[in-house]
Amino acid sequence: MKKIKAARDKMMETKTEEKGLIVVHTGxxxxxxxxxxxxxxxxxxxxxxxxxxxxxxGNWETGEKKLLRERFADDCRFFVSGEGFTWETQDRERDIAAAQAGWEIAKREILDPGVQFVLLDEINIALRYDYLNIDEVVDFLLHQKPRMTHVVLTGRNAKPELIEAADLVTEFELVKHPFRDGVMAQKGVEF
Known part of the structure; x- marks a missing residue:
């Protein structure tokens, strides 16, 4: 353990940079x-x-949205852009317009010097269906995002360009899910 600690301490001496990270959660x-x-x-x-x-x-009620809006509204601004999952809306033009409106809000929040962390929840879905231009999103994150602002982008099927631009990428792997056995999404566990 002494050798491990010494090696770890030596490694940590080289980790001196601080910066706002681009984080991708996908899979x-x-x-x-x-x-x-x-x-x-x-x-x-x-x-x-x-x-x-x-x-x-969309307006799907989730525990996260409820908690943040009711108890932490002064600490975290919460915006909803979209009318529901793409298979429910069945209106590509409205979905594109909603995604683009959300991206305008996202850029404003990322550029706000009073905001240090921005979550772009399910943006990867909007990118996957080309509701947003991947090159524009990546360019903004790489060249306009303030240096110390953290941005997390979630959703399945993250595009390769986003993965390449990110500092940290985690792919979530499905091993087993109760939905496959006919179990509905559970309040508090999944929403």
């Missing part, structure tokens, strides 16, 4: 948004102002 497994909302709560605990822009989910 077919559950927990991408839940993990990102956990990061929001961690930032709130540290006094770091946050913003959430939720793409695609």
């Amino acid at each position: 077919k497994g559950k927990g991408k948004s839940s993990s990102a909302f956990g990061m929001v709560m961690r930032c709130i605990a540290w006094g770091m102002p946050c913003a959430v822009v939720q793409f695609v989910k």
